[in-house]
Amino acid sequence: MRFGFVNKQNMSILTDLYELTMAQVYFKDGMNKRAIFDFYTRPVENRSYLLNAGLEQLIYYLLNIRFSKEDIQYLRSTGKFDHDFLEYLKNFRFTGNLYAIDEGEIIFPNEPVVQVEAPLIEAQIVETFLINTLQLPILVATKAIRSYSVARGTVLVDFGLRRSHGTDAGMKAARASFIGGFAGTSNVLAGKEYGIPIFGTMAHSFILAYGDEEKAFKAFAEKYPENAVLLVDTFDTLKGVENAVKAMKSMGMKRFKGIRLDSGDLLKLSIEARKILDASGYKDAIIIASGGINEYKIKELLDNGAPIDGWGVGTELVVSADLPYLDCAYKLVEYDGKPVMKLSKKKVTLPYKKQIYRFYKEGKIKDDLIVAYDEKVKDGKPLLKEYIRNGELVRDLPSLYDIRKKALENFETLPEEMKDIKRTIHYLPQISNKIKDTVEKIKKRIMGKL
Amino acid sequence: MRFGFVNKQNMSILTDLYELTMAQVYFKDGMNKRAIFDFYTRPVENRSYLLNAGLEQLIYYLLNIRFSKEDIQYLRSTGKFDHDFLEYLKNFRFTGNLYAIDEGEIIFPNEPVVQVEAPLIEAQIVETFLINTLQLPILVATKAIRSYSVARGTVLVDFGLRRSHGTDAGMKAARASFIGGFAGTSNVLAGKEYGIPIFGTMAHSFILAYGDEEKAFKAFAEKYPENAVLLVDTFDTLKGVENAVKAMKSMGMKRFKGIRLDSGDLLKLSIEARKILDASGYKDAIIIASGGINEYKIKELLDNGAPIDGWGVGTELVVSADLPYLDCAYKLVEYDGKPVMKLSKKKVTLPYKKQIYRFYKEGKIKDDLIVAYDEKVKDGKPLLKEYIRNGELVRDLPSLYDIRKKALENFETLPEEMKDIKRTIHYLPQISNKIKDTVEKIKKRIMGKL
Numbered sequence A, B: 001m002r003f004g005f006v007n008k009q010n011m012s013i014l015t016d017l018y019e020l021t022m023a024q025v026y027f028k029d030g031m032n033k034r035a036i037f038d039f040y041t042r043p044v045e046n047r048s049y050l051l052n053a054g055l056e057q058l059i060y061y062l063l064n065i066r067f068s069k070e071d072i073q074y075l076r077s078t079g080k081f082d083h084d085f086l087e088y089l090k091n092f093r094f095t096g097n098l099y100a101i102d103e104g105e106i107i108f109p110n111e112p113v114v115q116v117e118a119p120l121i122e123a124q125i126v127e128t129f130l131i132n133t134l135q136l137p138i139l140v141a142t143k144a145i146r147s148y149s150v151a152r153g154t155v156l157v158d159f160g161l162r163r164s165h166g167t168d169a170g171m172k173a174a175r176a177s178f179i180g181g182f183a184g185t186s187n188v189l190a191g192k193e194y195g196i197p198i199f200g201t202m203a204h205s206f207i208l209a210y211g212d213e214e215k216a217f218k219a220f221a222e223k224y225p226e227n228a229v230l231l232v233d234t235f236d237t238l239k240g241v242e243n244a245v246k247a248m249k250s251m252g253m254k255r256f257k258g259i260r261l262d263s264g265d266l267l268k269l270s271i272e273a274r275k276i277l278d279a280s281g282y283k284d285a286i287i288i289a290s291g292g293i294n295e296y297k298i299k300e301l302l303d304n305g306a307p308i309d310g311w312g313v314g315t316e317l318v319v320s321a322d323l324p325y326l327d328c329a330y331k332l333v334e335y336d337g338k339p340v341m342k343l344s345k346k347k348v349t350l351p352y353k354k355q356i357y358r359f360y361k362e363g364k365i366k367d368d369l370i371v372a373y374d375e376k377v378k379d380g381k382p383l384l385k386e387y388i389r390n391g392e393l394v395r396d397l398p399s400l401y402d403i404r405k406k407a408l409e410n411f412e413t414l415p416e417e418m419k420d421i422k423r424t425i426h427y428l429p430q431i432s433n434k435i436k437d438t439v440e441k442i443k444k445r446i447m448g449k450l
Helices: A017-029 A055-064 A069-077 A083-090 A120-125 A127-150 A167-179 A188-194 A204-210 A213-223 A237-250 A266-279 A295-303 A400-412 A433-449 B017-029 B055-064 B069-077 B083-090 B120-125 B127-150 B167-179 B188-194 B204-210 B213-223 B237-250 B266-279 B295-303 B400-412 B433-449
Strands: A034-041 A097-101 A114-119 A155-158 A229-231 A258-261 A286-290 A310-313 A328-335 A354-361 A364-372 A384-389 B034-041 B097-101 B114-119 B155-158 B229-231 B258-261 B286-290 B310-313 B328-335 B354-361 B364-372 B384-389
Touching: A017 A083, A017 A120, A017 B188, A017 B204, A017 B213, A034 A120, A034 A127, A034 B204, A055 A097, A055 A127, A055 A384, A069 A083, A069 B188, A114 A120, A114 A127, A120 A127, A127 A155, A127 A167, A127 A295, A127 A310, A127 A328, A127 A400, A127 B167, A155 A167, A167 A188, A167 A400, A167 B127, A167 B167, A188 B017, A188 B069, A204 A213, A204 A229, A204 B017, A204 B034, A204 B328, A213 A229, A213 A237, A213 B017, A229 A237, A237 A258, A237 A266, A258 A266, A266 A286, A266 A295, A328 B204, A354 A384, A364 A433, B017 B083, B017 B120, B034 B120, B034 B127, B055 B097, B055 B127, B055 B384, B069 B083, B114 B120, B114 B127, B120 B127, B127 B155, B127 B167, B127 B295, B127 B310, B127 B328, B127 B400, B155 B167, B167 B188, B167 B400, B204 B213, B204 B229, B213 B229, B213 B237, B229 B237, B237 B258, B237 B266, B258 B266, B266 B286, B266 B295, B354 B384, B364 B433
Parallel strands: A155 A310, A229 A258, A258 A286, A286 A310, B155 B310, B229 B258, B258 B286, B286 B310
Antiparallel strands: A034 A114, A034 A328, A097 A114, A097 A384, A354 A364, B034 B114, B034 B328, B097 B114, B097 B384, B354 B364
8 A cells, every 4th residue: 555645644533523513423323324425516617617626635544543542532521422432433534435426527517426334424524635635635726727728838836835734735736736736846855754845046135135136146056056047136136137147147047047036017028038048048948937926927928928938936826716616515425225306496416325327538538428337338538536445445547747647638538618717618519318216206396294 | 732634735835936946946056045025915995904823724724834756856857956955955954943824813904924034945835725725715714704794593503515715725615614604514524624513404406306395395304303404495486484383283393493595585585484484483593694694794794684694605705805825925035134125115024024903992903013023012902922933833833713812802803994894994004103204214225326
């Protein structure tokens, strides 16, 4: 069993109180039959598709969830739990099954991304962490591949650690953006733990401390002759480029890595900077842009011919600024062999344990079909795979590099119109007649009772 | 030295690569004189003020930052660092000073919330973590107190753990929202670690598993007769309220805690639900609303007379949905005794080590004045306090409950027009002549050189 880096802290009580109070009632009532829960997303305004990520941490959690002595002690101290239930929690294990869509696969609204099949109490208790651990990676992987989709081969690097929502988010964002086509991250711990390439340039403070651009550039290039990306906008960007050239010339450098623009009119400045660099014989020196970068700006700048070779994408990537949360849910869809659903005018819950089949035409996704797990479907690629059976891992976990490779291949199967970052196509998967009929039957039954 | 709960993981290399590469250049060049860095926020569109939070974790980090053997090993493996510098890192300690505005204090744009005074290398290396650890708490504490400001004494509970950006964000959000006037959280681990009251109701899955509202309500109330908040909207909200009443009556309950509405027209439904509860003799039963709640909806519902007693505020709180990141910076403002600044048309950096004085009139904030640290100011409350001196904690840390109490008192000092959640007043603090003159001098000097 080979894991990449995962957060190994004990997260059993990083959960909503109601998971545990409901569990205690289930426990007392002997309500612990086989339950199926779906984790799925609902349609959103500005995404035609999502890129799946975050599964590995969930798997680690399910295989390792334990209630420690300390946890039990705290729960006892709340006065909300009785002895028998706390004894049960002491020996708690996840003994169920996990079906999931691979990380790096394209996903659409209403599709179960993850399906938990387990005794009700277990399936209920893992809800909060499950949603918490999947949402952000999906958001960031999706945001990342949107940048990748318009970057035309230019290099994308995650610069977002400082603006991510805490430490765990910083790690998750580095991993998810790498899956989504980024070349690396500025996050050193992510480099260490995930084996992701790490990148960095220099800060304005570096220039200010030296008090003089030429001096600062020389100092840096002396230590890092191969890797100096010189930040040129501390005082005046084009003067800064000239100072960079002057510094490199005075050191006798035949080539240097490049420059970074962090403010101002990036189109104009990159064109002018390119001219200066080329005219000085530094045709190989690259131009990196940063500062409020997102997929829309990348597209606009490249569409207008900005000679930018790489991007430091920070804040808007790691907080998924134009979509900082997913409308996602973890819903009971079957209990004790019976399909169930919540009644709702707008929101869909699909009963049954399910499978999703993906159909392709000429290498592009044609349609997804959601069926009950026991329905036979010809052809089509089944998307939900069994990762955990009876609490044991039964599937090899791919390496992060393999997930990334797959993600970029999967991205190519998207119909071209769905890749458009400015237009949202609200694709919804097909649903089998068996499921549809059951939805109608349950609706009628509920309405009849009301 | 008494700390509340803090994340004790070693975070020394949870940092941007450039902090370390710049540090190595400084190290090699002997550039390690006393530096002052300011952490401050810039004006934003939809906030008139911010509520400070997150300091305790920063203090813990500064007192404990160490580079482990493993960290050093990884850094060596990158080929970017040489032996001498890695030896230096082995013995790295933060030996500087930290000046900071208290948690729970009102802050405005351009004010140094935190000021680090330390040898340049140390002050540089802590940058990334410092911003990461402060931004989210400030965002969430501010978002929380905005809800508090319109809640008219109704109870606010953080329900956001599942939608927070990872595990650390879930903990930070619970703590910060408590500071911002929330009564508690659904997050059990936050309850344990911070001693915050924990709350919970029940999920739709609970109703679905029992297959019948009355049965489910009874099961829950039997176990939790004092604390059953019954979720009534699984099928039809008002029928759900009737079923709740029926269940409680059949159990002979003279009173019960209340109900939760999680969807639909909350104004209409809460009014109707109130009628049903009152008519049934359950005048004490409270109504909790949840589902996409934010300060705007709370205000609108209460303005329209919705008889709602409490709120489960989730997603929009914990991701600070209408402001998912702060425009904030950590900038060098003085090096080796010399004031410095970056030249920028729009963005302000204020040179010098500074102090902020707050002036009040009739109990309300009248003005803030930013001065150089050595300027004498009469009256006024100094906001920056010395927390760390020469790497040692020199100030008692207040308890979380004291921070919360202070925050709510401080909130009352805000001028009424600044409390308006729909209007943004762009208040900027006053700046002393000494600082202004220096800004002009530096500008001239830089422009002259360009």
